[in-house]
Amino acid sequence: MKQFMDVLKNGLSLENPLTVLMIGLCSTLAVSAKFEGSLFMGIAVIFVLVMSNVLISAVRKFTPDEVRIPIFIVIIAAFVTIVDLVLKGYFPSVYSFLGVWIPLIVVNCIVLGRAEAFAYHNGVVLSIADGIGMGVGYTIIIAGLGAFRELFGSGSLVFLGNTLVSFGPAYRGPNILLLFPGAFLLFGFIVAGSRALNRRLTARREAM
């Protein structure tokens, strides 16, 4: 159990896929213009990550080393297609916002990276922990980025058709926040912040 929690926490902080490992950035920068879309993107990634981690870990003993990558890709692509079909059928507004980024989860480095680096060498239970940790770590950062960019860029925060916060029609946000360079700059600050936090965490762990 302790190991489970440790692996889970790793994904959130010390090995956060975005701020520490720096993988899966392209979708993060592209999708995070809106809070709602980035949240659903995060949920989609959590689902694919957990499911593919479980399956890859379960079949790892029967997977010959030489053909592991094709097997990983087939498993990941199957789950991504399932997410794609479900979103298309039941959440059309989210689907139209995320568009091509859902199919692109197949080549998202986080998913393949965790399959190769973790699920292929660990048991099913720990792989679930890794999937949840990495997925939630991704979601927190992307949803935070999305909330900040939407709120300060366009002046209001909309979730499922309801306006949560609004600065009123007179507010004129800096356009750069809504464009990719804004996401990049903001992401830099988030990385700096999480580095400082991680340094303190590591220091505390070593002191113990």
Place this chain on the structure above:
Amino acid sequence: MRDNIYIRLGLPVLLVCIVSAAGLAMTYSVTKGPIEAQAREAEQKSLTAVMPDAKTFEKVEDAALLAKATAAAGDVTVDGLFRGLDASGATVGAGLLVGSRGYGGPIRMAVGVDRNGKVVGVTIVSMNETPGLGSKVVSDKTFLPRFTGLGSADEARKVDTITGATKSSRGVRKGVEAALAVFEAVGGVEGVSAK
């Protein structure tokens, strides 16, 4: 026994592929209905939005007419040509689904044209414009109504674009121009109502 790499390597991949394909086939058969319903609903909803007078919409299937429509639209795509029918079954106008090029990809929109060849309404079906900038073509509530009442492609061309969303609003304008050109090319309401 001799080690046969085709079986040793190929078999696991084949098995994984078979299982994945079966899982996908199952998901597909479950989601097929809802996906088609969503697409139809979105189509009907946007057509109703641009032509409130019509109760139902019938797709025009006449290949010769559609070829004419495509030719008139130029580089704008014609995704669907509909006749709008009122409760008594009379044609009150034409609904057009067109796709033109915006800043972030195709902008798909519905344009309603009445009996007299005037635009009744324009609405965006789907687009991938920059949120907060290009998306102003939707969020700026004064933009789409600017096309209402216009009767020719030349008139549509004079509509002002939005600051900060120049390319996106030009894309929308191009779509309306094409829709009006198509309406004229297919022979107006008489053209689309002929079965």
